Amino acid sequence: MPDDRVVVRTATVEERVDAIQAALDAKGFDTRKAVEELEHKAQEEWLPRNGARMVARAWVDAEYRKRLLANGREAAAEMGFAMPKHHRHLVVLENAPKVQNVICCTLCSCTAFTLIGLPPDWYKDLQYRSRVVRESRTVLAEMGLALDPDVEVRVWDTTADTRYMVLPERPAHTMGWSEERLAAIVTRDSLIGVARL
């Protein structure tokens, strides 16, 4: 006897991506070129080395540091780094021996991605988003950053279109290093604030 039940399966996520791209193309949107261009930007241009270069410049140039803290967006543009139109404001958060800044986005996963790179998986996960605002020290310690009790933790939740980037402290052993050499030691996670250098 033939089985006439309708089998309803959910399309796999890859089938769904292929379907929407093909459907948009069929409607006359030329997605191919735009996707290629955006994929290139996401993987080759929007990288943490941009933020790292800004930090290194701020370490060696006191005037640039002032401009960076006063208007991050202009200080980024000055070094040739663009931010999307809707990121109208970049606030740079200065660490100090007794101050640790850390950024997050509890509502989605916003970041200054053209400067610090598209966010790593853990930044977008439910665990980091739910816990870092409430259990900041515990979460940082779990991630390998154990802070003394007298270090003030400042958490920044990216709930609007203001973007944040942490300005880590310059390690003492780097006196006399070139800007280029300094930029190479600035990690993405130090720009997010879950690591110190």
Added chain:
Amino acid sequence: MDGIHDLGGKQGYGPVHYTLDATAFHNAWEVRVNSLYAFAVRSGIFNMDEYRHAIERMDPRHYLAASYYERSLTSLATLCVEKGVLTREELERRAGGTFPLSSPSATGRSNSPGRVRFQPGDRVRVKLDFVPGHIRLPAYIRGKVGTVVGESPAYPFPDAHAHGITAEDEPTYDVRFRSEDLWPNGSDPALVHVGVFQSYLEKAG
């Protein structure tokens, strides 16, 4: 809306899966989804607030189970269907199976009347706003008192912008809260800063 996306301060999610060399992408389709939604924004099919809200409108069970880029894909598809660019039938026929989309949108709202301009150092209270539409106010600061530490340039008001409602752009204020005030006896000591739209704030006593 008090949705599943509003995760700040929620408990029970367990340790962060942290690795030093964590990547943004794990599969080629994820890079493609990220580019496709950005392409749709650039092409004027929808704006960023509509995009965020369509993620918030996902079935909570789907939201929790989906990866970040599956949520992105679901928002992209939902908005293309709602805007009349594509149909669900076409998507499901091409995909060879069902294509889960987000739930319909409720109504939005325009700016709050009588908005106040604040200065750094001002004490402010977050209004007790309960709305069915899009809002960028995390529930953990609702009704709480904090101190203004910064002001942004004016942005489109998300509660309106996600719903096609006309509104004035308005600034957001970086407001500093003490974690002890947000979760009395239930948090690590810290200063928690939130970017709060002007419409959500009033002067504290």
